[in-house]
Amino acid sequence: MVTIKEIASAVGVSSATVSRVLNYDPTLSISTRKRQAIVETAEALNYATPRNRSRAAAQAVGVGLKIALVHFLDPAQELADPYYVGVRLGIESRCQALKSEVVKVFLTGNPPEATILEGASGVVAVGHYYGDELEWLRRHSRHLVFADYAPAGDMEDTVLSDVSLAMTRLLKAVHAMGYRRIGFIGWIDAFYGPDNIHSERRCRTYIDWMTRAGLYDPELCMVEPMTPDSGYKLAKAMLSKPNPPKILITCNDNMALGAYRAIHETGLRIPEDIAVASFNDIPVAQFLGPPLSTVKIPAELIGETAVDLLLERLSGREVAKKVVFGTEIVWRGSTPAPAETANKADDIVSAEPGLKIPG
Known part of the structure; x- marks a missing residue:
């Protein structure tokens, strides 16, 4: 994997200058010609920023995974609210792109078999959960992400709009x-x-x-x-x-x-x-x-992002993350x-x- 030091050596500038150019530092004073040379060299050498490397790694992790989609509405209730249809479709389309299997669970009455969640690599929970339902999800999920909801505390990843x-x-x-x-x-x-x-x-x-x-x-x-x-x-x-x-x-x-x-x-x-x-x-x-x-x-984007957060967790991120869309x-x-x-x-x-x- 090419490094910033190698790009700096090829262009004839410092590693700090390359880093600032690739991170779009607006305070950096550098000629347009030199800036273009750094960008073109990075592209020619297939340099990937740490952020892009992490995203690619997360996507690789998603291949072949089993992800449990837990919904707080049953199918008939969901059809009556197209917003939540959009959230679910976002989750399913992202999983399909990653070649991950989706197992649907509807938490609208008695809890289903906990083995469904325990057998999944992670869980994306759509909607609002409180009390016993919330604790049940936490107890039986290896990794848990909430879509369109943020429970109290900072234990899990969440994605929603304000x-x-x-x-x-x-x-x-x-x-x-x-x-x-x-x-x-x-x-x-x-x-x-x-x-x-x-x-x-x-x-x-x-x-x-x-x-x-x-x-x-x-x-x-x-x-x-x-x-x-x-x-x-x-x-x-x-x-x-x-x-x-x-x-x-x-x-x-x-x-x-x-x-x-x-x-x-x-x-x-x-x-x-x-x-x-x-x-x-x-x-x-x-x-x-x-x-x-x-x-x-952005209902579908909320669903897609929930899956991405789960993949980040599976890739090793330990600190909980909250994403709030405009x-x-x-x-x-x-x-x-x-x-x-x-x-x-x-x-x-x-x-x-x-x-x-x-x-």
Whole structure:
């Protein structure tokens, strides 16, 4: 394997100079000609950075592995939430590319045989796990990575998006558009139970931000245990309030679908009478009437990265790693930005379809 010292000798510079060039040090003062010579020499000698060498080694480790994919939703529940379909497809496509075997386990009732996990090289757990389920996963997994979830502590690798930050940016954006009656519908996080029904991250952030802005109205924040009809029922109840919201933020796009139905049944128009914004950007969001404004979360990339983290562990990494992906708000017809707001280049930039705020 070629070394930095050999590249330095071939070009006639110091090893430190080669290292700084290959690591794109912007403070290095060196001629363009010399910089190009270093890069071309490194390419000609097939030099690989330590990071690329580690990635290649991790990919080699993945060949022939058995990886257990543990899902907190059963197949029917997953089909009802395309976001988690995307996470799973990311895991499966990455494993397929690595020629690794995937064994699916659905942790939706009584735990399956622990030997399934114990016989796998590692486990990628999709979704949220608490209490006995979390301890069961930890007890029977050789290596454990969480996709779309980060349990308390720093024992395992995790990959997810920061939906709290995304909610803050969404609220700031619609506030800048002039909205003040901002409603929210979501679900109750089962881990915290009936004594803390507003613990889900998007809900908690909504309450905190609206309270600081002096806009929080408990009548405009409604949650319930998640069911397929939650979006419809909660939106229907909120629209029956004496002073309903002018914009409704839903916890995910599935709830937005139900909210659309409730709004249409009430005889209201989107966005003229009430605007709607949501989270996940599932495929159907852009085909609704009108198309849905939503926070795009990179579901498949989360799944792919979870597999990569597992391979890094199998390659010898000992320190837990947490990967947090950015999000972007995709503005579509359900939440039109007023012209005076849309022209603020420092807040909102033009993109297709509609407008986007980078994550």
